[in-house]
Amino acid sequence: MAYPYKKMTREDFDFIRSVTAKDRVWVGEEIANEYYKDEMPEYGVFPPELYVEVVNKEEVSAIMRYAYEQNIPVVCRGAGTGLAGGATCKYGGIMLSIMRMNKIFPIDHKNQTVTTQPGALLIDIQAAAAAEGLFYPPDPGEKTASIGGNVITNAGGMKAVRYGLTRDFVRCIEAVMPDGSIMNFSSNVVKNTTGYDVKDLIIGSEGTLCILTEVTLKLLPAPTCSATLVMPFPSLEACADMVPKVLDLPFVPTAIEFLERELIDIVERNLNKLFPVKQGEAVLIVMYDASSQQELDSAVDAAAQAALAQGAFDCCIAATPERAASIWAVRGGILEGMKADSVSQEECDVVVPRARIAEYVKAAKRIAVSHGIRVEPCGHCGDGNIHTEMLRGPKMSDEEWKSATHACLTELYALSKELGGQLSGEHGIGNGRLEFLEEFVGPRMIALYKAIKLAFDDKLILNPGKVIEYNK
Amino acid sequence: MKIVVCMKQVPAGTKVDIDPETGAMKRLSGETRTNPYDLFALEAALSLREKTGGTVTVLTMGPPQAEEMMRDAYTMGADDAVILSDRKFAGADVLATSYALSQGIQVIGGADLIICGKQTTDGDTSQVGPAIAEHMGIPHAAWVAEIVDADEHAISVRQDLVSVSQVSKLPYPCLITVDKDMCVPRLPSYLLKCATKERPVRIIGFDDMPDHDLTRYGLIGSPTSVERMFAPPEIEKQVYLEGDAAQKAEELFTILTDKKIL
Numbered sequence: 001m002a003y004p005y006k007k008m009t010r011e012d013f014d015f016i017r018s019v020t021a022k023d024r025v026w027v028g029e030e031i032a033n034e035y036y037k038d039e040m041p042e043y044g045v046f047p048p049e050l051y052v053e054v055v056n057k058e059e060v061s062a063i064m065r066y067a068y069e070q071n072i073p074v075v076c077r078g079a080g081t082g083l084a085g086g087a088t089c090k091y092g093g094i095m096l097s098i099m100r101m102n103k104i105f106p107i108d109h110k111n112q113t114v115t116t117q118p119g120a121l122l123i124d125i126q127a128a129a130a131a132e133g134l135f136y137p138p139d140p141g142e143k144t145a146s147i148g149g150n151v152i153t154n155a156g157g158m159k160a161v162r163y164g165l166t167r168d169f170v171r172c173i174e175a176v177m178p179d180g181s182i183m184n185f186s187s188n189v190v191k192n193t194t195g196y197d198v199k200d201l202i203i204g205s206e207g208t209l210c211i212l213t214e215v216t217l218k219l220l221p222a223p224t225c226s227a228t229l230v231m232p233f234p235s236l237e238a239c240a241d242m243v244p245k246v247l248d249l250p251f252v253p254t255a256i257e258f259l260e261r262e263l264i265d266i267v268e269r270n271l272n273k274l275f276p277v278k279q280g281e282a283v284l285i286v287m288y289d290a291s292s293q294q295e296l297d298s299a300v301d302a303a304a305q306a307a308l309a310q311g312a313f314d315c316c317i318a319a320t321p322e323r324a325a326s327i328w329a330v331r332g333g334i335l336e337g338m339k340a341d342s343v344s345q346e347e348c349d350v351v352v353p354r355a356r357i358a359e360y361v362k363a364a365k366r367i368a369v370s371h372g373i374r375v376e377p378c379g380h381c382g383d384g385n386i387h388t389e390m391l392r393g394p395k396m397s398d399e400e401w402k403s404a405t406h407a408c409l410t411e412l413y414a415l416s417k418e419l420g421g422q423l424s425g426e427h428g429i430g431n432g433r434l435e436f437l438e439e440f441v442g443p444r445m446i447a448l449y450k451a452i453k454l455a456f457d458d459k460l461i462l463n464p465g466k467v468i469e470y471n472k
Numbered sequence: 473m474k475i476v477v478c479m480k481q482v483p484a485g486t487k488v489d490i491d492p493e494t495g496a497m498k499r500l501s502g503e504t505r506t507n508p509y510d511l512f513a514l515e516a517a518l519s520l521r522e523k524t525g526g527t528v529t530v531l532t533m534g535p536p537q538a539e540e541m542m543r544d545a546y547t548m549g550a551d552d553a554v555i556l557s558d559r560k561f562a563g564a565d566v567l568a569t570s571y572a573l574s575q576g577i578q579v580i581g582g583a584d585l586i587i588c589g590k591q592t593t594d595g596d597t598s599q600v601g602p603a604i605a606e607h608m609g610i611p612h613a614a615w616v617a618e619i620v621d622a623d624e625h626a627i628s629v630r631q632d633l634v635s636v637s638q639v640s641k642l643p644y645p646c647l648i649t650v651d652k653d654m655c656v657p658r659l660p661s662y663l664l665k666c667a668t669k670e671r672p673v674r675i676i677g678f679d680d681m682p683d684h685d686l687t688r689y690g691l692i693g694s695p696t697s698v699e700r701m702f703a704p705p706e707i708e709k710q711v712y713l714e715g716d717a718a719q720k721a722e723e724l725f726t727i728l729t730d731k732k733i734l
Contacts, residue, residue, distance in 0.1 A: 314663045
């Protein structure tokens, strides 16, 4: 029986201290508030009963074995940068932080891989690879996220257009199961058809199936040069229409993003980060990586000509790190800028087929306006993952905001489904999007999810109430 | 209004070669880039031109390879580009460089406003701009943080000095050096790249200069004697101290005493 879970006692606290260390365990009021929530407190603020920072897989295993016996829920937490309310103790219990397990092992040049513990930061793994002339391409906006969090949420990011998602770079995983057993999923091999591909199931499972303790990642040779282009257009629709033209070219772009002028103004006004292109009501940002200057020049020429043919005012070229940084600093400052510019935010992370982006964006704006909400669509044009940011104005009451966003989200998800899209492209379900999932995927799929969950976690103690909810 | 922007090509990274004989930097080796501060100078000039009309000429002293930088300036919107290039100019210090540039400005017909970057990332003296103004006998304001106003007669600028901010109005002709972050340099434009493909970059040599006194140029005209020169060590990893002010001070004190700095 899972629910109700055991309320933790002094004996439980003492046991966790005995298998870890006293100075790495906090209980009750001692636990810092930041561990009650992730980056989206709107999706729930839940105090854990115990917070522990583990240092090795044996500790994870011992804690899980005990929690399994005692029926105590456990939530594994990385850097807490999630945007779905995923790493929170919805039903109390233990919050297990893997941030001290942050060792990055030496690069394996022969296999072009790096093995790391889950608490290592994405930025440090990228740097470790770069130091050896290699490249770890997944590039979600939050560089201080843990790699464990990236893997367990299948983080995407801007470079997905060319390189794919975190899943595409995971060779193998070592994880602790809910009953404390330690398992390996796949090994450092390029292909594998040995049974079900459970590794790929774990990736993106949002901490509901097992706890990652080690991961081996594929690396690529680093591109030698890159350029970022900014194509200013008279409207967002014109920007969106340019996307298939870019994809039609014989050069694979690394990233395709779009920004509306209003959003650029928000970042400039609130963060004092100035955008280097003043023209255009909307801009398309296209990045190319290449292994030679000649290849890069050809890509830039082709893309610039295509943009002009499509009605762009110009095509601005950033081929130095400083120039590219002036573009990406504004793109990267969107979330922070919007937080500074509004009382509260709600986000819709739908992904639609690339061919339907313009349709989605137009309809999304219309839907938001009909509910009295300010909306700023932005995001990954190249993969159809449109972050539709809803901003709360100062005059909206709590009740008005709640009901308007709910109604708006319901319509946006229905729209995404109608266009052949999905509910979440990269931020996940967590707690925040849970209420919309069943309607979106249907009861048969939910039954399948539940069966998968039970196959891993028969006592439902790992991150309960996320992705799927039994306690209804 | 005629605006001249002085620019310089500098080594792209921290890896530079030093000539062991003269202590001067070897400019031909390694990758180069436009001195980042000069991009702010060019942006300031282009924005002013949009307001007051006129022309923007970019000027540099360096080897003919500087053409690449000048073409880049064309793609940002510069109207004209001139390179002072002659073996006789080589090995110049602040005095000889600023003199050659002031002479070069005369050759191209003078300027109402000269804009330089605050400093370069290689020489780092911050003196060439003001020295040009001194050679020309015109007013200057260095380290300008904001162009407050400009019309056809004068420019008003704000300088953030250590303890005060000063706003000055300078009549033309005058010179300013601009700080970074006063604006964001615009990006090179593909349209301008195509439009300026055939536009020449003028090269001016010693023979074109009004003053043919060889002792004012290059190594001979440079009283600065370099005893030793070396590339800076690569930047070490930053350390972040956490906690309240007292804890951070304590920790910093420990680090400094451990390293025997205190």
